Amino acid sequence: MTSQTDIQGSVTTVYKVSGMSCGHCEGAVSGEISAIPGVSSVAAVASSGEVTVVSAAPLDEAAVRAAVDEAGFELAGTV
Numbered sequence: 357m358t359s360q361t362d363i364q365g366s367v368t369t370v371y372k373v374s375g376m377s378c379g380h381c382e383g384a385v386s387g388e389i390s391a392i393p394g395v396s397s398v399a400a401v402a403s404s405g406e407v408t409v410v411s412a413a414p415l416d417e418a419a420v421r422a423a424v425d426e427a428g429f430e431l432a433g434t435v
Contacts, residue, residue, distance in 0.1 A: 365412070366396065366410050366411065366412060367410070367411050367412070367413060367414050367415075368408060368409070368410050369408075369409050369411070369414070369415065369434060370406055370407070370408050370409075370434060370435040371406070371407045371408075371409065371420060371424075371431060371432075371433070371434055371435070372405055372406060372407075372431070372432040372433050372434065372435050373385055373400070373405055373406075373407050373424055373429050373430065373431055373432060374405060374429065374430045374432045375428070375429040375430055376400065376402040376405055376429060377402055378402055379402070381400070381402050381427075381429070382400035382401065382402050383400075384427040384428065384429075385398075385400045385407055385423075385424060385427045385429055386398040386399070386400045386407070387427070388423035388424065388426045388427040389407065389409055389420060389423045389424070391423065392411075392415060392419050392420065392423055394411045394412040394413055394415065395409060395410070395411045395415070396410050396411060396412065397409070397410040398410075405432070406435060407424075417431075417434075
């Protein structure tokens, strides 16, 4: 199940990330995903484990997985 919404030329996708527990975790994940070309905003919420990403086009899940891995967490999929 994917949660992608195309709004005015942008795509919003909600990912599930396991292991986030604090604001520092949110910042680490947000920073790594923000570096992916085409990403315009990232909002990570540790309490729910959800990361909402707005991008110009659908993102390659492998790129998101690599970014989350680089931050020290695990991408569990999309919500």
